[in-house]
Structure formats: C-alpha cells, structure tokens
Amino acid sequence: MSNSRRLFLKGACVAAVGASGFTLVRAKEAGKNTSKPVYKYALVHDETKCIGCDACSIACREVNQVPEGVSRLEIKREGPFGEYPNQYFRFTRHSCQQCESTPCVDVCPTGAAYKDPDTGIVSVDEWKCVGCQYCIAACPYQIRFINPITKAADKCDFCKDTRLKEGKKPACVSACPTKALTFGDITDPDSQIVKVLKSAPSYRSKLDLGTRPKVFRIASQGGEVKL
Template sequence: MTCSRRNFLAGAGAVIFTTGVGVNALAGRKTLANTMEDGKKRYGMVHDETLCIGCTACTDACREVNDVPEGVSRLEIVRSEPQGEYPNVDYKFTRISCQHCENAPCVHVCPTGAAFKDEENGIVDVDNFKCVGCGYCLAACPYQIRFFNPETKSADKCDFCKKTNLKEGKQPACVESCPTKALTFGDLNDPNSEISQLIVEKPVYRQKVELGTQPKMFKVPHGKGEIKG
C-alpha cells in the first residue's frame, strides 16, 4: 500500500480509539512477521505493556549508549491516568519511539536522502551529513517522534542502536536494560525468532496502521481501558 505525502501529513495527528483490542488490530497477526521473501533481515520490536513498570531504565540506557543530549529523547515511556479505585489502582505504560515503518513517510518526503530505510535490515535511519535541517521529516511523521539533535544539527530518532549496540553484536540498549523483559527485539523475517513467535502467541496491536505506514513496532496491550491506535 502506498500513501501520498498529503495523506501522511493529514494523518499525523490522527488518533483511533478502540475498546479492548479491536478486530482490525489483531486481524492477520499471524502473518505480520513474514512479509518479505528476499532473505534479508527485517528488524522489529515488541513492547509488552503488561510487563512494563514505567521505570524508564530503557530511556536512561538509550541516552547513555547513544550519547543523546539532554533536552531531547529517542524514546519515552508514557504513563496513563490512574485506572481503578484505591487501593486497587493500576497504570498503563506505553512506549513512544520510532516505529521503523516499512512505508516510512519521513523517507518519502526527505529531499536529500538523509532519511532512508536500510534495505539490509529494515531500520529507518538518518544520515547526519545529508540532513539540511528542513524539517520535512518531522512534519511528515504521523507518530511525531523525530527531533532536531542540538549537537549534530540534524534530524534524530531511534535507530535500534544500529551504530552502537547492534554494531557490537548486542541487543538495543533499551532491551538489555529492561528489568522485566518487556521489550523483545529481533528479525521479523525469521519465523523462529523470539519476536515472530511472540507476535503469533500474544495479542498485539500497532499504531495508525490505517495510514499504510506498516510499522514494525508492536505492542502487547495492557488490557485495561482503551487503546490509542
């Protein structure tokens, strides 16, 4: 599915509300993991909201490993309003970060090729040397997660630690630091990978799939209240 730049921009602020896990969010989830047949890797991540305790160890690890300056962040953990009544109060925590879209709007609108998808692993990345600071990618992202790095003077975002931990054969910093194992990272093209098996075994949803972005960030829903798509 191909989305025009106009459609991407129009959908940037779109929010969908469903009660529980909607039919559309789960439809065909057993086939989500394997959509490419060229043998290349296609990295994705699952955030299990039922396991996340909102400790933000992931954000701290990301900042340290990737030298992210103060005042900006590649990922955030957002806490919901209290759910339930005292003393049985609960919270829902969700991850806000790059979705590493198959059909990435930021890549389509970039005039210099600074925003690109690595065809070897599916990671959506930024070439700092090509970025001219036009801000098109920031405006086009429906998830509103890109920012200007005050030190590199270019667009920045999560790259699954491609230049740091992945380069060293490690898992992304956020995954390694999570005390409850709420994050799972791996190759979506490998049906035997932990992430592919998890997507088959558990209910998952992705945000704003109606825009045709085909995000590779999956979430296991908390199960209380409504899910923002």
Template sequence: MTACSRRNFVSAMGALILTTGTSVKLSAQAIPAEQKKSIRYAMVHDETACIGCTACMDACREVNSVPQGVSRLEIIRSRPYGEFPDTEYEFFRQSCQHCSNAPCVAVCPTGASFVDPDTGIVDVHKDLCVGCQYCIAVCPYRVRFIHPLHKTADKCNFCRDTNLAQGKQPACVESCPTKALTFGDMNDPNSEVSRKVRQNPVYRTKLELGTQPNLYHIPFGKGEHR
C-alpha cells in the same frame, strides 16, 4: 527555498500524507520484492510487563549520547485505573516505528532519511541532512527531533551504530528489568520476536495510514489503543 514556500511545502505534504495515506508513501517508499533482504528488525513492547521504571530511557540516552532536552524514547504513563490502593497504570512506548513505508523517507529532499535495505531499520545520514524538518513535519508518530548539537534530524535507530553494531541487543532491551521488550528479525519465524507476535494479542498504531510500522504492542487491556 524561501521560508514561505518551505512552510507551504511542509504543510501540504503533511496534509497529503496524514489525510490520504498511501499516495506518497507507497509509491516512493515501497521496496521491490527482488531487493528485499532476509532481515526485518522489529520490536514488541509488552504493556502487561512494563512497570514504567524508565531504565530503557536512561540506557538509550547513555549508549547513544542523547543530549538532555530531547529523547529517542519515551515511556508515557496513563491515567490511573482502579481505586487506591488497587491502582494500576498503563505504560506506552513512544519511539520510531521503523515503518516499512516511511513517510519521513518519502519527503526527504536529500536522501538523508532512508530505510536500511539489509535490516529494515529507518535511519538518518547525518552528513546529508540539512535540517529542513520535512521529515519531522510528516511523521505521524511525532518521534523525530533536531539534535541540538548536530543540528540534524535524529530518532531511535534500534542502536544501529552502537549496540547493534557490536552484536548486542538495543540498549533499551538489555536494560529492561522485567523483559517487557523483545527485539529481533520478524522475517525469521523462529525468532523470539516472531513467536511473541504469533502467540500474543498485539496491536500497531495508525495502521490506517499504510506506514506498516514494525513496533508492536501487547496491550495492557484497560486503556484505549492509540
């Protein structure tokens, strides 16, 4: 594929998905009911508890060997609210949403980007990724990057091949000093993450695109939802 045709393809796919929403994603990515498994991992970020210490970012980088210059997880600080000395900040978690209808999966030409049918986790087969960056171009959350060493697409995968594989919680959850992060199976009504979503006001970002994200936020309440 020439550079020109690649650019045209990426631009066209990005425009189609971000402006028309479901025409590509839902037809290509919806999982038939009979194939759905019992687990759907999700995470809640409690903005009222987050203090912006970035311990989660450091733990993610260490456990998953993320090189400097790129990040699977970012904590974004808002402008200050209130007057000094009664100033407050909102902290927003920016990371993969693990969308049930993931546009990054729909456009991948090699099958490298996929939704794990057993857990709902969106991940990347590094051995299949050719670094074309189609997935990066169409991700409406802008959370994918090319790994500088592997030269393949990378992002948060809920520590699927590190902590989660060892029966632990994701590194960000384990390291959070204020318990602002909750992780678990949304399909289990008795799980902590399910109860957290039921018992609190929550929001998810860019729902209008039909991505069905599995990252929930308990709002800080003083800023604007993204």
C-alpha cells in the same frame, strides 16, 4: 564522526555475531540481486510487563549520547485507572515505529532519511541532513527531532551504530529489568520475537495510516468503549 559509521551497512556482509546472536546483514548469495530486506528488525513492547521504570530511556540516552532536552525514547504514563485498591497505570512506548512505508523518507530532499534495504531499519545519515525538518513534519508519530549537537534530524534506529554492529541488542532491550522488550527479525519464524508475537494479541499504533509500523505492543489492559 568517523567514515566507518557513515559507511555502516554498506558492505556486502557484516559478520559481527555477539553473545546475543544478532547479525546486521546475512551473507548474500553471490550474484543474487534482491531489493528485499535480508532481515526485517522489529520490536515488541509488552505493556503487561512494563513497570515504567525508565531504565530503557536512560540506557538509550547514554548509549546513543542523546542530549538533554530531546529524546529518542520516552515511556508515557497514563492513569491511574480503576478504583482503589485495584488501580493501575498504563505505560506506552514513544519512539520511532520503524515503519515499512515511510513518509519521513519520502519527503527528504537529500536522501538523508533512508530505510536500509538489508535490515529494514529507518535511519538518518547526519552528513546528508540539511535540517529542513520536512521529515519531522511528515512523521505521523511525532518522534523526530533536530539533535542540538549534530544539527541533524535524529530518532531511534534500534541502536544500529552503537549496539547492533557489535552483535548486541538495542540498549533499551538489554536494560529492561522485566523483559518487557523483545527485539528481533520478524522474517525468522524461529526468532524470539515471532514466538512472543504468537503468544499474545498485539496492536500497532495508527495502523490505519498505512505506515505498517514494526513496533508491536501487547496491551496492558483490555480495550474500552468511548462514546
């Protein structure tokens, strides 16, 4: 692993702008000192468009070199629901929720788990990680794991090292054949992700915990009442 990866996002400005138009860090105004993220990256999974094909998780594994036996992204299938011939499945995304309030970061004793102040992306510095697994225990979404190759904690980081720094969208987003995934900056009112979020009601997982996740979901079916 090169030093350039470790130092990623630490520079004053990453000017990479690819065909998809993503930049990691907007140029800061000279002398301006702000602790707020310059961008706030988020993801929408439109479950009404998801067909459970797993192209996203396969692309994630390949691009991020995720070993067999562990995964940064899974599509969970529930169902079938309803009666024939109107049966349907529900597909939900299981990955890091990119929380604003981060229990995983709070418990890390070495600073290996961190949230980047410029992008809001929660990530792991594998060189600082001692494998104590505190973050794994603290994550209420149970999406962290110890990478058997690096021996460090691992999880989805929106492909920040493997795709975003080249100006590309996360691998899952590019691979999805139905455009069920939208990625972007939710602080930009003109971004595609904000338009998608305004176009349909969405929900987030375990909001009551106060983690303020930045993975939004558009529900495939209406809610149900369970007694």
